[in-house]
Structure formats: structure tokens, C-alpha cells
Amino acid sequence: MSLTRLVVALAAMAATHVIAAPSNGFDSPDVFGSMHKPRSCGKGKGHGKGPGKGHGKDCDHFQTCDNYGDTPTTTAPKENVWGPITPADNVAVWNLLHADESLNLTDPSKAVLTDNYVFWIDTLHTNKSDVLPYLQGTVEEPPRKYARAIIFRGGIEEPDSKEFMIGPLPVGPETTIEPLDYIFNAGRGGVVPFNGRVFDSVRAAATEPLIVSVMEELADITEKLIGGVFYGEQDNRTTLAITPDSPMSFNGTDSYRTIMFRYPGIATYLTPLDFYLMLDCPGTDPSAYKLKGLATNSRYFTSIAELRAAWDAGELKEDYQQVRNPDWVLMNHRPEMGKRDLDDRFAPQSLEVGGKRYRVDKEQQYVEYMGWSFYLAFSRPLGLTLYDIKFKNESVIYELSLQEAAAQYTGRNPKAAATMYHDTHFSLGVDVATLVEGFECPYGATFLPVIFYTANTTVTHPNGICIFESDIGIPISRHRNGVVNEYGFDNLATVKGSALTVRSIATIGNYDYMFDYQFHLEGSLEVSVRASGYLMSSFYYPADKGKYGPRVQVATQGALHDHIITYKADFDVAGTKNSLEVSEIVLVNQTQPWFPGFGTFEQMELDISTMEKEQQFNWGENGSKMYCIVNENERNAWGEKRGYRIIPGKSNVHLSAKNSPFSLRQMPFAKSHLAVTVQHDNEPYANSVQNSELPSTPQHDFLKFFDGESVEDEDIVLWFNLGMHHFTRSEDVPVTLFTDAVSSIMFSPQNFFDRAQDGDLLNRRYVVPNEETGELDFEAYGVEAPTCKLQFPEPVLGIEKYIIE
Known part of the structure; x- marks a missing residue:
């Protein structure tokens, strides 16, 4: 076989920026754990424009930090049996x-x-x-x-x-x-009716002649009404673009397209137009496809002639003209918005200045970090998955995987009202692409490639996954002890907080999803997802009065929608036999003999129970329920069942719509916060990649997982939903912001150990005042902060494709 490189790196920049870590600049105790005199580093010359310029030139006595040192290696104890085929x-x-x-x-x-x-x-x-x-x-x-x-x-x-x-x-x-067949449970195995299969480019091409025939006949109207015409995607006369739509079938016997037109270009998702086509297009004979209807001006027309009659009667007009110039959605610097003081300075960075504290076996995609170990795998529909997650050599989670990223829209138009996207349907994993060092991952992060296949071609995104340790901005723990002495200080202990993050970002059409798995030092594991990118918007109708979202431009409404991100956590807490324990805070009226004056009074108690059967369930009101995966057969030193607690984080939501025809039966997994089932080899996924087009007759039915099996002392799986009700806003333009479009969950030890797992960490300070002088003595436990210069090379961006013949 010969290996032929088709496309090599698109860009490579060799510029290097050099800075030096600053000293404290004052004569006082600092993070070094000792007293020292201030040290200067140059005379404010700035960074300069190349190697050897600026601070680095004046600080040659500093050693270079190990931020860009090689990632320490390790050897995986076992072969990565979950990795992709070669x-x-x-x-x-x-x-x-x-x-x-x-x-x-x-x-x-x-x-x-x-x-x-x-x-x-x-x-x-x-x-x-x-x-x-x-x-x-x-x-x-x-x-x-x-x-x-x-x-x-x-x-x-x-x-x-x-x-x-x-x-x-x-x-x-x-x-x-x-x-x-064995991973599908709705009765057809791996078979999906033709009309319910993914609507790929072949099917899209088959429907285009019908679209062109309708739009050609209406070109004089669309040019004046919405400012554009459509003669086919490859026709130079065309000035309109077609939206993707989903679902395009209800049960696999029918097939339809609901088309909204937009202006093409970078602003296309934010330039919806008030013109819609509805087509019937079942089967393999395009000559049988037909126009079902048209909509504009909040009116529905069953034929071209009916719409033209309304036009000729002067009944159709647009109150607002959509903006065609795309400048308003560009993510470039906009000086007209003003200038922020000191914004010309280099922003703070999270740097591994002491050297990387994690090890990676890149061949086996295996990672070790501060007691944690796990394997990485990648698939075309789901993207990144983690396996065999252990902490201090004890099993915690066998599989932690994304299952679906769904979005359901609403609106008073044929497109928004009918839109229900399943992103695995579009192969979410192939949209995981190169990450920008220093902005999407810290400088010096470890990057791993993403590899997937298109036909007989191998596509590689070299920097598709990044791994890095960062300061979490808080200590893990701290306490000030004793009585304040005459110098105003007593004993203080504080433990440095940091965590390892594994990150990927997938751009699926208009949205960018950032998927993070964060491993904390004390044994907690946090899962989070953030959303950015362009809104899939609707045309602005004043009569809606904001019911479906606010106006965000002259003729654009930010369409209200739900993002529901479904995950699977196959827990193996200290072994495969686990249960789900529920500790609920209840209020009871009681008397206690030492409070005779109160009589009966209200007090909290824990009502502790164990779930018996497979079921879907929700977080308790006011956070009153603690859910915990426990091992009934494993106890800590105090006789408590060892477990991991499930802690809701930011924006833990489920799908709002329960009975919508567009999400009726193909996504019940999104309609509760949580679910627990028994692990079975024939139930590896919550969803099928072809369920999107079968809302009433799914290929794979998550509800069939719940068949009365006991979940006590069994190998159990937790399914959980992250996401957000996207209350759209003007600040979603040009793109939604990662800062608040975020959802998270945490799994934390609950009696898994005998005490908190921070006592063995050396990165801590114990501060004791000298009883005679009042000076503070810092015990650093041998871990000193480095004084060094840092180098920031620009990342190499690109995509590589190979064909093996």
C-alpha cells in the first residue's frame, strides 16, 4: 500500500514571543514562601517584535520555564481497546x-x-x-x-x-x-426506511429541480419581496441560500422538506427571509415530488397561483428589509465601540510554568494525572469519549461519553416551529477541528489529533483535542487556626487548587460546542459544555410581541430554543456492582427533652432510600435530594458505603416540549434530568444517528430500556442531561458567548475515602507567625515557584488528508 498526502498544513507561523515571569516587586512575603528583595526585569521596554526582544532580552539570567517542555510519557497498562480502527x-x-x-x-x-x-x-x-x-x-x-x-x-x-x-x-x-441489529431495539434492527434515512447530498440534489421550478416561476416576486432569487445552488444568478431542515419525516413512510431562504455568505444564519417552501419528496422517483405549499407574510398558500394572486392584489409586502451587508456579524475588532483602558496589554494566561504534571501515552491515548488515569477514544457520531477512569488505582467510571447534542426551536413560521436537530445525525465528531493555542487552550497545552474517515480517505485534524492543567482560581481548601496574636495573625493552611482539562470543540453548522472533562485533585470529576457561534434565527414579526424571542437586528429575531446535551456515565464505583442511593432532606416535627420550652419544632432529617427499578427522574426541588452511586459491598473505615455523589452544576435542564410531533418518541432521553438503567452490551447508546428523521417511529427507543429491571447491586448506567434554555438576546450578535451559555455537572467522592484527598498534596503553604518577631514563616514543603522566562510560539494550524491505496 502507498500513502499519498493530499492536503498538508494550511498555515504555519514561526514567530516567537518571549516574556519573563515578573517578581513581586516589593519587600514582603510572597508565593515563593520566603522573604526576598525586589528584582527588576528590564526597564519597561515591552515584549518587542521577535525573539530576544523586550523583557526576555533583559532577563537572560532567568532559566526558561518548562511550559513548552515535552509532555512526560507513560506506558498504558493495557491496550486501548476502545480506540478507533486504523x-x-x-x-x-x-x-x-x-x-x-x-x-x-x-x-x-x-x-x-x-x-x-x-x-x-x-x-x-x-x-x-x-x-x-x-x-x-x-x-x-x-x-x-x-x-x-x-x-x-x-x-x-x-x-x-x-x-x-x-x-x-x-x-x-x-x-x-x-x-x-443488536444495538437497535425498535423492531427493525439496523434498517431504516428510505424516507427516514439521513437526508444527504444525494437526496438534496434530487429535490433541487423542484425547488428551482417553483422559484423560477416566482423570481419576479421574490426579487421584489425578499430581495433575491433562486435558480439553483450552482447557478451564478442565484442570490438566495437554502437552510438545512430536520426532521424530514415522521415515520419513514412520508418525506418532506421545509425550506426557509436566507442571504448567502458569512451572515446567512442571521439573515432569515420571510419566504418558505414546503415539499413532499418521498421515495426514489424525483418526478413524483411535488409542492405542498408556500408561506410568507404569515399566510399559507397551497399553490404558486394562489400566492401570485395575493401578490397581484397588493396583499404581500415586507415591513422590514433584511440586512444583506454581513459586516454586522463579523467577529472582528470594532473600534467604533470604544477603547478599554489597558486592553493593549497581553491578557493573563494559565501556564504550566513548573513543567507538566501529567503523563501521556500518545499511541494508546492514555493519560495519568495526580492519581487519575483514563483512556481516550473518538468516534464519528459522538466525538471524544473517556474510558476506564480511575482515581488512586480504584475504578470510578467505565465509560463517560456524549450521546446526543439536540436543539429544538419554536416560532410562528414553518421552519422554526418544525426544527428539531440531532447533531449526531450530522456526525458531530467530524466537526471537531483544530484548536487555537493560547485562546482555546492554554499555551503549552498537549495537543492530540482527531482522525476520522470519509469513504477511503483519512482526515486528520492535528490539534483537535487538548490536555492541560490550569489554576482553578481557588484553593482546594484553607483554614486559619487558633487565636490571633499581637501581630494580628495566626496559623493558616492553604492548598493550591488546580485541575486537568481534556477539551474538544465541535462546530456543527452554526453552533460551536466546547466539551470539557475536568479532573480535580481531590477526586472530583466535572463535565461541562459551552455554546457559542451564530444563532439560527427567524424573520422578525412584530405581531409576535417577543413570544418566540427578541428582535436582534432590523429584520431578525433571535429564535427561542432548547439545547439538550445528553451524556452516559457507566459508573463502576469500586467495582461493577453499584446502587443509586437517594438522600432526601425532609422536614419533621419533633420534640427533644432538652428544649422543653419549644414543644414540637421543625427540623431537617435525611430520608435515605435506594432506587429499586430502572427509571427516569429529576433533581429535587430546592436541591433537596442527593443522588449517589454507591457500592453496597465496599465500606470505608467508618462503615459507610463508598460512593460518588452526582452534583448539579450550572443550568441542568431537560427538553421543554413533552408532546411536540417533531420530538415525540425519538428522544425521550432528553425529557428528564437523569435516568438510571442496568448496563447491557445491546444498550450502548441512548440514541440512533438516524432517529432524527423518525420522531413517531424511532429506530432505537430509549424508553424500552426501562423494562422493570432491578438497579440494586447491579452494573448500572447513569444518563444525564446538560444544556440550556436559550433565551436569546441582542448580545448573541455576532455570536453567542461561552461565558454564560454553559452547563455542568460534577461527580465527587462521597465516603469513597476515609478523609479528604488533599493531605498528600505538596503544593500547599503552612503559615506560622514567629512568636518573638511576628514575622511569618512559610512552609513550602519543597515546592517553590520558578523564576523564568516564557516562550509562546504560534500554533501550526491545518488539516491533513490521506488516501491509502
């Missing part, structure tokens, strides 16, 4: 599928509706029952890998979409191609 495996699977005459496959780049072709190839989820014996050492060989493939079959008698599993890999005499 590029060679992908091509071998591709060739094997195309060599199978019974599949009768066409190259996707040449396919039409009546062809069979591969939609995508990815890695099949490895069964936990196969993995545990390998991890536990009862078997020596790791489980074999399998690929999964979705094949669109327009060329069979009853066209459909069908999934296959191919393996074991690498391809050899044992490898077979079999239907992938």
Missing part, C-alpha cells in the same frame, strides 16, 4: 464492501437515488463484557475490533438504509459482513 482497516473494510457483489455498491461521489452506496464507516462500540476480562487480567488477548458501516440502498426493491458490522479486524479469512 486507516488501513478503514480502507480494507471499504474494499471488502465494494468487492461484495451482493451489496452492488456505487462510488458515493457518483451515486444517485437509485444506487446503493456507503454513507460512512466508523468503529463499532466494543462490548463491555468482552473488555472487562481483559482489563482484569483473566484473559491475555484484547477483544478484536469491528467496524460499522451505514449503507444506503436505493437500488433494492424496497429502498432503505441498513447498518452492517464488519470484523474481526484486520480484514482476513475470519472477517465477515453481517447486519448490525
